[in-house]
Amino acid sequence: MKTLVVDDSTTMRRIITSCMADLKITDVVHAADGAEAVAAVQAQPIGLVLMDWNMPNMTGIEALRAIRALKMTMPIIMVTTEAEKERVLEALKSGANNYIIKPFRSEAVVEKIRETLTRAGIALPGAPQGASA
Amino acid sequence: MDVKYINPFVESVGDLFDSMLSCKATLDTITSADPVVKHQEIIGLIGLSGPIRGTVALIFPIPTVLKAVERFTGLPANTVDSNVTDAVAELVNIVAGGAKARLNGHEAPMTISIPNVIKGMGHTVLAPSWATWIEVAFNSELGPFHLRVTLGK
Numbered sequence: 001m002k003t004l005v006v007d008d009s010t011t012m013r014r015i016i017t018s019c020m021a022d023l024k025i026t027d028v029v030h031a032a033d034g035a036e037a038v039a040a041v042q043a044q045p046i047g048l049v050l051m052d053w054n055m056p057n058m059t060g061i062e063a064l065r066a067i068r069a070l071k072m073t074m075p076i077i078m079v080t081t082e083a084e085k086e087r088v089l090e091a092l093k094s095g096a097n098n099y100i101i102k103p104f105r106s107e108a109v110v111e112k113i114r115e116t117l118t119r120a121g122i123a124l125p126g127a128p129q130g131a132s133a
Numbered sequence: 134m135d136v137k138y139i140n141p142f143v144e145s146v147g148d149l150f151d152s153m154l155s156c157k158a159t160l161d162t163i164t165s166a167d168p169v170v171k172h173q174e175i176i177g178l179i180g181l182s183g184p185i186r187g188t189v190a191l192i193f194p195i196p197t198v199l200k201a202v203e204r205f206t207g208l209p210a211n212t213v214d215s216n217v218t219d220a221v222a223e224l225v226n227i228v229a230g231g232a233k234a235r236l237n238g239h240e241a242p243m244t245i246s247i248p249n250v251i252k253g254m255g256h257t258v259l260a261p262s263w264a265t266w267i268e269v270a271f272n273s274e275l276g277p278f279h280l281r282v283t284l285g286k
Contacts, residue, residue, distance in 0.1 A: 011206055011220040015153075018207055054245065081230020081245075084237050102227050103152040 001047035001125060002027045006037040006063065007079070008055040012102075016050055016079060019109040024125045034058030038066045046074055047122065048113070050100075053080035053087070061094060068095035075120045077112060079104075138236070138284040139163065139267060142189060145231030146271065146280055149224065154204045156274045166266035166281050175213060176251040177225030183243035185236060187284035191225045197276030204275060213252055222248040228280070 003025050007013045013030045020028065029044070031037040035058040037051060049067070053060040064076055075097040080087075083101045091099055098116045100109055117124060143160060150158035175198045177191040193201060195213060202210040202220040210217055229245050236243065269280040 009219060009223040009226070011216070011223045014206060014208070056247070081227055081233070083230065083234035102230060103149045105152045 001025070001122070002029060002045060003048045003050070004029050004031060004037060004040050004046045005050050006031045006034070006055070006060065007052040008032050009052075012052065012079075015106075016109065019106040020113065022106070022110050023113060025113070026125070034060055034063030034066070037063045038070075041067055041072055041074070042070065048117065049074060049076040050079050050113075051076055051096075053078060053082045053091075061091060064091065064094050064096055075116045075122070077116055079109075136267075138185070138187075139269065139282060141232040141235035142228060142280055142282050143269060144235060145228045146191075146269075148231055149227050150273060153227075154201060154273075154275065156204070158271045158273045158278075161270040161272050161277075163267060163269050166268035166279075174252075174254065175217070175221055177221040177248055178251065179225045179229045179248040180246035181229060181233065181243050181284065182246070185243055185284055185286060187282065189225065189229050189232070190279075190281040191221065191228060192279040192281060193221070194276060194278070197273075197278050200275040201278075218250040218252070221250050 003020060005013050005016050005028055007016070017028045029040060031040050033055040037049065038058070040046065041049070051060040051064060060078060060080065067076065076095065077098040077100060078091045078096045079100045079102065081102045088099050097120065098112050100112050146158050150156055175193045175195065179189050181187055181189065198213070198217060198221060199210045202217050205220055205224065225248050226245070233243050233245060266281050266283045271278050271280065
């Protein structure tokens, strides 16, 4: 399963990618803004997206809506400093499957990814066939 | 500057250090800031705008920032390079974001600018004429650092 990590901060992309190694998610591609994210999901099969909100060129919420408008249903988790309840609701109504607020502990990222993939009926890498996350 | 604006930033720094740097940031002093940066330091600067506007800065001595970035990223940091400056930008972004969420409970929504990172010594960081910098000194196992805030309506 290929995972897309979207954040304008190289540091944050590295941190999130490192968190996912705990789940043996190692096939990871990066995008630095929403426009790159929309292009990436159209260019290759992406099974999971972790998306920042505030980015130049195209924000994460705009990219989320654009991806859903393309009828793409892969799980998308917002990873952002936008912590207000209204923002969380806006993201969920726009099609996000889950939400992680920065700052975060790596265990919280792992748990949110596991929870999201379980709900979507997607197996983690290395899981026996037929078993979900 | 209304002192009620300081606490959200202090709490946000505490949250960041606790969750992503695995240590406590202990508040030491709160004073009016000297605008001149006397020592070799790294400054992460970010602006806030909206009904409340101003600037937030995280100021790290070089030894502190290298340890903080290593802890933050899990990668060695021996010199102030683009990885370190990118990490500092993200640190100040997270502090500002956490404070914004706390402030928005009391005020109308604010927006946060793209962060900037400045490295050097002997330069002056001035606040706008309507504002006063408040400086909060912290200690941590990674070393001392400062938070500066200037906010107003």
